[in-house]
Amino acid sequence: MLIITIKQGKEKSLLERDPWIYASAVERVDGKPQEKMTAGITALVHSSSGQFLARAAYNSKSQIRARVWSFDPAEAVDHALIKRRVKAAVAKRIGKKGQPIHLVLGDEDGLSGLVVDWYSGINGYLVCEFQSAGVDAWKVPIVQALMAETGCGNVFERADALLRKGEGLLVKSGVLAGEAPPDAIAVTEKGVSTMVNIKTGRKAKSV
Template identity: 60%
Template sequence: MLIITIKQGKEKAILAGDPWIYLSAISRIDGKFEERIKPGGTALVRSSSGQFLARASWSPKSQIRARVWTLDEKEAVDHAMIKRRVQTALAKTQPRKTSSTSPQRLINGEADQLPGLLVDHYGQNPGYLVCQFQAAGVDAWKVTIVKSLIAETACPNVYEHADSMIRAGEGLPINSGALAGDEPPLEYEIG
């Protein structure tokens, strides 16, 4: 497993709830070469004294090298956790039943404990779900996220919109297109 050791004094931000771990806060990275270059892998984050701080998604090419998934040492980063997080976020707001072409935000990244994920709903039910996977961690869990979105909303149309600048900064490929079902019509301004 990849282990990130934080510089002395920099753990305060993590413990205060800051979900981003910048390159400048990292003292050392331990793990196999394959783990160090794999975007989206889960890393164990510890203090300079070796104390557990968090589990985070690793992004080897971003200035934000890791994004915190959990501060709970017992919480595993797995399919069940991702599904729970999607369910919890969607329980706050369900897709509206209007014909508006303006989006309704369903998942808002760090605020919903899914760092780097934005999901908007367009149109009438079932409508279209437009996702932005803006970080390596959520990109690595894309299939699980899409399946969970479909199961929870009954919306069969899931589209990925890639912000080229953000994904390039994360070292991720720039892809846009349907992940399930149909692409949204041109009348929706996706951006």
């Protein structure tokens, strides 16, 4: 496993539970060359004295060099963790009324870089943005967990070109499960209804 060593004095933010590790805070990264080039690979994060600080998703191509999965030395980064995080996020927001439901909100849910909106309920569409290499590497189990927890079988990936390019990731939108959403869907927020193309996140063009 990769080991990220943080520069002396730069561990303060991690001790305060800040999940982002910038390139400027990294002293060195030890591990196999192939692992260092694998975007989203799980790494141990140590202080300059060798103290465990976190487990994080490493990305050599991003200025946010790593994003923390867990500060708990006993918590493994595996399918079970992904399921727990998705389940907790859905349980926290699924009861809220309104459309869409902002289902997963990145760092707030321990899934840094993942944004998921749920449109039109169980027979509608889950629209996901994988904005970091860490969650991109766990895309399949994330989608499986989302479908299991919501009962929604239609999942679409919307790619933010600027964010994904900054992570060194391919920019590609498309269907991950079920059917593609239509070009226009009625979205009601704060009592105002608007026709939106949820594949792009922009207001739908008039016919």
